[in-house]
Amino acid sequence: MKKYIVITIIALTSVFHSCTDDLNVVSEDDDVLSSDVLFSTPAGYKAAFAGVYGNLTLTGVIGPNDSSLEGVDAGTSQFTRCLLYMQELTTDELVWSYENDGGTAELQRNIWTSANPVILGMFSRTMVSVSYANEFLRQSTPEKLSARKITDAATVADIELYRNEVRVLRAYAYYNMMDLFGKAPMYTENDPLNFRGPQYDRKQLFDFIESELKAVLPNLKAARTNVYGRLDQSMARMILAKMYLNAQVYIQANRYNDCITMCNEIIAGGYSLKPKYLENFMADNNTSEEIIFGIQSDGTVSQNWGATTVLTNGQVGAWENNPGDFGIGGWTGALRIRKEFVQKFDGVKFSQDDRNTIGKGVAGDPTKQRTIDIADIGVKTQGYILSKFSNKTSAGVNGSSSTYADTDFPLFRLADVYLMYAEATLRGGNGTTAKALEYVNDLRERANNNSTIGNIVLSDLTLDFLIDERARELHWEAHRRQDLIRFGKFTGGSYNWAWKGNSAKGISIPSYRSVFPIPEGSLGANKNLTQNTGY
Structure with a gap:
């Protein structure tokens, strides 16, 4: 509970x-x-x-x-x-x-x-x-x-x-x-109540959020000292770190030094990598020493159709991934992965990587082998699947419900801080490349059961490497769109993926889709709001 x-x-x-x-x-x-x-x-x-x-x-x-x-x-x-x-x-x-x-x-x-x-x-x-x-x-x-x-x-x-x-x-x-x-x-x-709020643009929002977090930070509980489920100083610092890393997108400003400062302060807060990667995504992940803030889920007390219920049920394949292996009923192939993500695990370095939970079909059965391409999204046996989230505890005990997950959603965790530090350093921040390399290899070693088989050298540590490494480490944790935008790979056609732009092979999408439209009903309710360009 x-x-x-x-x-x-x-x-x-x-x-x-x-x-x-x-x-x-x-x-x-x-x-x-x-x-x-x-x-x-x-x-x-x-x-x-x-x-x-x-x-x-x-x-x-x-x-x-x-x-x-x-x-x-x-x-x-x-x-x-x-x-x-x-x-x-x-x-x-x-x-x-x-x-x-x-x-x-x-x-x-x-x-x-x-x-x-x-x-x-x-x-x-x-x-x-x-x-x-x-x-x-x-x-x-x-x-x-x-x-x-x-x-x-x-x-x-x-x-x-x-x-x-x-x-x-x-x-x-x-x-x-x-x-x-x-x-x-x-x-x-x-x-007052019934007040129609003025519209704030990104710069105004950035300034408001930053000032609020800085004002309350000294008065929050220190890292890892609050009641589980409540936030502490590291949560506030994590939001700031994310803002500073993305400041070029949000306000066209270089805040990489500030990002590194926040990362260093979070790392000093007493977190450590969970020795086994997949235990961050199990029904007892509330015990993880790596998760900075998790959004709680309980299959009995807080039944809802949230992300971990979707992910644990959805990853169960139409052929494979026995639902019993995950302590959940399963939705017979609701979720699959696209070819371009699969290819990020190509190569011998990833053959024993715990983050590589890709399923390609039923072993030994030639009639039940998946295709990497998804020609028809409605055909659930096209495209590979994953086995990342589970409704079992690390001891193998099923969650309290076979429908709703007990697994908390790991909103922020230490691995992301390591990768943010590395990226901000490469983008010109005042971190050190030696420390950035150390952090990346810490993640690689954890994923390979303390083996150095997946380790990289300094010449491998590039921004192109990091955008792919973020996918390998943080996939399905609600970071990817933001990451692709920051790297200039979401809109436009420099990087296409299956069904991007409603094309099976992927095509360019216009730049205005880097933000979502204001919903029609919200525009009607508050005349101070204006629609985003392109919508």
Whole structure:
């Protein structure tokens, strides 16, 4: 049982019911507690605080098919699932077989429009995170606490820490808006209800997120000292590191030195590589000393259609990958990988690499061998498959459900920090190439059971190497689209992959697709928003 999920269920049931029209916390149910009732006790504050976290996992208060977002389906609005689809399904790493599922065909063929339901789900769910955070901040000021006779020093200190963590969660929401949409309506706790937020562009969002994170960082728990499931200083630093690495894309500025500073501070926080790579993606990965922040999942308590449920079920093939091997029922070939990703594991160096979980068919059965090419996305036996995620623990024990995964989504982990350090150094930052090489080879040795067979030398350490190594290490973890954009390989035709641009062999896509469109409904709800160019 993940420690913070039970209280999350209580919180979401209690207060946070949301309407996508105004993106403020609005009760539409007589059974939902008013703010004055919920926030009348320290326990109420703790429950509401957990509810802000809960929006990253849950979609509603009844069950996996319930959505708290008016007019938005639960299946297309769970945060990690939307993040996975937008960052992975749009790239060379993933194919979804069931193209009748709303929005998926357009995403994986790079032909999405502003009517795409997954894009609406992501925009709405992320902005509701902002809304929930703002409501908590409104209700937890010193003046509010005093008026409610909450004066115990320890309780007041706890709530102040909650406030700082909530500000990080709000900053993370705006980080995703900046990355995915390039703009967002700005709301803070100082705005009145039913206020239509002004549109912030990327520079304004970047400045807001950076200032918020820097302001709260000293007052967060030190790395690895908080309750599991809650963030600490390393989470804030990770968001900053990501921003600085991508600053050329976001604000046309060189912030590589700042990225390296953040990476060094995270590395000094006491994290270490999990000795076995695949244990980062199992049902007990909440024990991993490598994961900086994981979004919790529990197959019994927090049932939802999130990323790890999709990945564990979806990777089970139509022929192979016995569902029992993964502690999950399986969806008979829902997920496959594209040729260009497969080829990143070509060569003898990857024959024993633990990250290479590629399946090519049933061994010894010539009638059940997969083709590397996917001529028809609907044919589930075309294209290779993976076995990266599991609903079993590292001890081989099945998760609590055969439908919903217990596996937490590893949003940020140390391996990414090592690769960011290496990339920022090669791009001119003030790291050392010797340390960058050491970090890359640490990952290679871990993947090869401490063997040096996969190690590289300094002349191998190039940016072209790193974009491929990021795919090998971090595939299916919601980084790929951002990475390809940063390397100039997402739009245009310098790098094509199967079904890019709705062509089986892959074709160029226009530059405006480096950001997603603002959903039609969101434009209608807030006249301050403008549509992104090209849509």
